Amino acid sequence: MTFAxxxxxxxxxxxxxxxxxxxxxxxRNIEDAAGQVLAEDVFSPLTIPPLDNTAxxxxxxxxxxxxxxxxxxxxxxxxxxEVAAGYIFPGxxxxxxxVRIMTGAPTPRGADAIVxxxxxxxxxxxxxxxxxxxxxVVGVLKAADVAANIRxxxxxxxxxxxxxxxxxELHAAQIGVLASLGKRSVSVYRRPAVAVLSTGDELLDLDQxxxxxxxxxxxxxxxxxxVSEAGGIPRRLGIARDTVEDLTAKVHAGLDADLMITSAxxxxxxxxxxxxxxxxxxxxxxxxxxxxxxxxxxFGVFPxxxxxxxxxxxxxxxxxxxxxxxxxxxxxxxxxxGKTGWERPQVRVTVEERVVNPDPRRFYARAVVSERGGRYYxxxxxPQGSGILTSMALANALVVCPEDRTHLEPGEEADALLLGPxxxx
Ligand code: AMP
Ligand code: MG
Numbered sequence: 001m002t003f004a005x006x007x008x009x010x011x012x013x014x015x016x017x018x019x020x021x022x023x024x025x026x027x028r029n030i031e032d033a034a035g036q037v038l039a040e041d042v043f044s045p046l047t048i049p050p051l052d053n054t055a056x057x058x059x060x061x062x063x064x065x066x067x068x069x070x071x072x073x074x075x076x077x078x079x080x081x082e083v084a085a086g087y088i089f090p091g092x093x094x095x096x097x098x099v100r101i102m103t104g105a106p107t108p109r110g111a112d113a114i115v116x117x118x119x120x121x122x123x124x125x126x127x128x129x130x131x132x133x134x135x136x137v138v139g140v141l142k143a144a145d146v147a148a149n150i151r152x153x154x155x156x157x158x159x160x161x162x163x164x165x166x167x168x169e170l171h172a173a174q175i176g177v178l179a180s181l182g183k184r185s186v187s188v189y190r191r192p193a194v195a196v197l198s199t200g201d202e203l204l205d206l207d208q209x210x211x212x213x214x215x216x217x218x219x220x221x222x223x224x225x226x227v228s229e230a231g232g233i234p235r236r237l238g239i240a241r242d243t244v245e246d247l248t249a250k251v252h253a254g255l256d257a258d259l260m261i262t263s264a265x266x267x268x269x270x271x272x273x274x275x276x277x278x279x280x281x282x283x284x285x286x287x288x289x290x291x292x293x294x295x296x297x298x299f300g301v302f303p304x305x306x307x308x309x310x311x312x313x314x315x316x317x318x319x320x321x322x323x324x325x326x327x328x329x330x331x332x333x334x335x336x337x338g339k340t341g342w343e344r345p346q347v348r349v350t351v352e353e354r355v356v357n358p359d360p361r362r363f364y365a366r367a368v369v370s371e372r373g374g375r376y377y378x379x380x381x382x383p384q385g386s387g388i389l390t391s392m393a394l395a396n397a398l399v400v401c402p403e404d405r406t407h408l409e410p411g412e413e414a415d416a417l418l419l420g421p422x423x424x425x
Pocket of ligand 1: 198199200202203215216217218219220263264265266267315316317318387
């Protein structure tokens with residue numbers, strides 16, 4: 001296959017996302033729904049705030065009574081009572097009167113403005129309740145406008161109004177809004193359960209002692225972490241040996257998942273075992289994507305009774321499996337959760353060193369992007385071999401060298417996908 005015949009990253013992703021479907025909705029308590037997407041329109045059963053109330057600690061007054069007030073010519077009002085948040089003042093503020101009021105307390109009848117303590121002659125530090133009813137007076141030092149410091153009933157939410165639309169991703173503010181409506185639970189699209197299976201005779205699990213000639217299975221852990229960072233629920237299935245029997249058994253063990261992710265066994269050496277199993281157990285599109293790292297990538301579907309479990313076969317090399325999960329697996333998890341916009345933020349960077357692209361594939365170089373003087377710069381995280389996982393651990397971005405470029409020169413611009421926060425300075 002020539003490079004020109006290989007599938008582009010965009011085409012491969014489009015074909016995966018054509019098969020992947022949004023999952024059904026579930027009802028979750030709001031505190032457990034962070035990162036999920038609303039499957040229902042949420043209308044408010046309440047008006048918020050429910051009543052006009054004060055935004056400041058101070059005195060509820062009739063604004064007209066304060067006209068002309070200044071520090072030199074204070075207006076003296078008779079204090080007829082006190083009210084705290086959570087209570088309703090039983091009386092009414094008449095001409096020449098004021099009610100001492102605390103933030104959040106409903107505005108007493110008759111009052112149309114709040115004068116903050118700072119604009120009265122009340123000495124600071126007086127406790128709530130320490131006033132003598134009917135004998136107390138307060139001097140207002142500044143004229144108040146009508147409605148000053150009053151939060152209007154319904155200024156946040158009106159009863160019956162659409163507050164959050166289906167499709168909204170729930171984060172702290174949205175969950176706070178749901179709580180303000182008194183909602184305990186909401187309908188959200190389910191998070192996918194993602195089976196993560198490693199394959200290879202050379203792999204050791206972490207509880208096995210080190211053996212020469214073997215390597216620890218890192219893909220299961222890096223990929224499972226990427227799954228949960230994308231919002232999915234990873235389930236590590238362990239390591240399948242490079243035999244048809246073992247791989248078949250391990251695949252079957254994962255078919256209750258919503259998505260199956262395997263790693264390795266799709267490059268030349270042991271390609272056949274995996275291919276045998278995938279072809280026998282499911283429908284497979286074997287692909288060669290025009291990218292580096294990650295040229296070998298498999299995608300298919302395992303039928304499992306009534307269900308069809310999509311399968312993404314990541315390449316084995318640790319950097320390749322992470323980069324291909326980033327480009328194909330993460331969008332799949334997003335789509336299952338009903339999220340749109342799986343794209344990472346992309347910025348134009350100036351490359352600070354030569355980036356060599358050995359063949360006409362799109363090269364995703366691991367880089368550190370930093371910002372200086374309003375511009376972004378990228379330097380590589382060292383040697384770029386697809387087995388060098390530390391190059392990924394140091395990176396906060398992937399710099400994209402197009403398939404038709406053999407290299408980028410220092411000072412040239414390129415696109416970078418940001419995987420984490422940009423360095424400053
Ligand atoms: P394969 O696709 O099976 O030929 O694997 C390609 C390379 O990735 C080999 O060097 C494997 O040892 C390595 N590899 C495969 N699976 C893993 C894994 N789970 N963790 C770390 N390295 C792996
Ligand atoms: Mg292998």
